[in-house]
Amino acid sequence: MSETQIRHSPLPVDWDAEAIIHRRDTWYAASQRAFVPYRTPQIFARGAGQYLWGVDGRRFIDLLGMNVCVSVGHANPTVSEAVVEQVHTLQHCTTMFYHPVPAHYAEELTATMPAGRAVLQVLNAEKLQANAQRVGAALYERLVDLKKRYCVIGDVRGRGLMLAIELVTDRQSRTPNPDATARVFELARSNGLILSKSGPDKSVLRFVPPLCLSMQDVDSVADGLDASFKAL
Numbered sequence: 001m002s003e004t005q006i007r008h009s010p011l012p013v014d015w016d017a018e019a020i021i022h023r024r025d026t027w028y029a030a031s032q033r034a035f036v037p038y039r040t041p042q043i044f045a046r047g048a049g050q051y052l053w054g055v056d057g058r059r060f061i062d063l064l065g066m067n068v069c070v071s072v073g074h075a076n077p078t079v080s081e082a083v084v085e086q087v088h089t090l091q092h093c094t095t096m097f098y099h100p101v102p103a104h105y106a107e108e109l110t111a112t113m114p115a116g117r118a119v120l121q122v123l124n125a126e127k128l129q130a131n132a133q134r135v136g137a138a139l140y141e142r143l144v145d146l147k148k149r150y151c152v153i154g155d156v157r158g159r160g161l162m163l164a165i166e167l168v169t170d171r172q173s174r175t176p177n178p179d180a181t182a183r184v185f186e187l188a189r190s191n192g193l194i195l196s197k198s199g200p201d202k203s204v205l206r207f208v209p210p211l212c213l214s215m216q217d218v219d220s221v222a223d224g225l226d227a228s229f230k231a232l
Helices: 003-008 017-027 077-089 100-111 117-125 128-149 178-190 215-230
Strands: 044-048 051-054 059-062 153-159 162-167 196-198 204-207
Touching (some): 128 162
Antiparallel strands (some): 051 059, 153 162, 196 204
16 A cells, blocks of 8 residues: 555544444543443444434434534534635644634634534524524423323423423422433433433433424424333
8 A cells, every 4th residue: 555545544443332342441541431321332423413323324313412513413514614624724723823713713702602613604594593492492392291291200491402301209309210310311212312311310311402403303302202201
């Protein structure tokens, strides 16, 4: 293989589940190895918008976008193109030196919210903040309906798309129910939903999906949760 071929050949990636587990257990820091939310590892191969696909091709609704993807979702074309263009031009420039992009970013960041310039473009062009308000309100109503039907749900709360379901042993004492939360958390994955198990007692199912979650997804989320609570 020539030097040019070596430079441009992608590095090999071993997608075997046992190999991934072995490498994590061998090379990850102890604090990272300890954090394994599911009983069996969840391995994702790709994402687009509010959806994720496992290595087996199964699609999930990502209700735990967090960090990079909570704004405009996974692999947004506008953001991806901006990233590629910048990487091919200049990958890093410390604030010791001057460059126009960080200066623009600081100005726009101060005026809006923490997101990259291309992300801000998408947020504004696709009206994702308004979408979060509309879709979040619809999803909240469906979660309230679930609370009426399942006494294990002690509270439903949140704003926009950042929502939470708190599980209790009974509504009078409001005693946290981490066991039921753990079971619903696992069942939700079986029903195509990726959630967060949170709270000081691990008794809260938390939703932090990308802002591009759509009205069409609300039924799928509500039905998946309904099936999960029904299976308790």
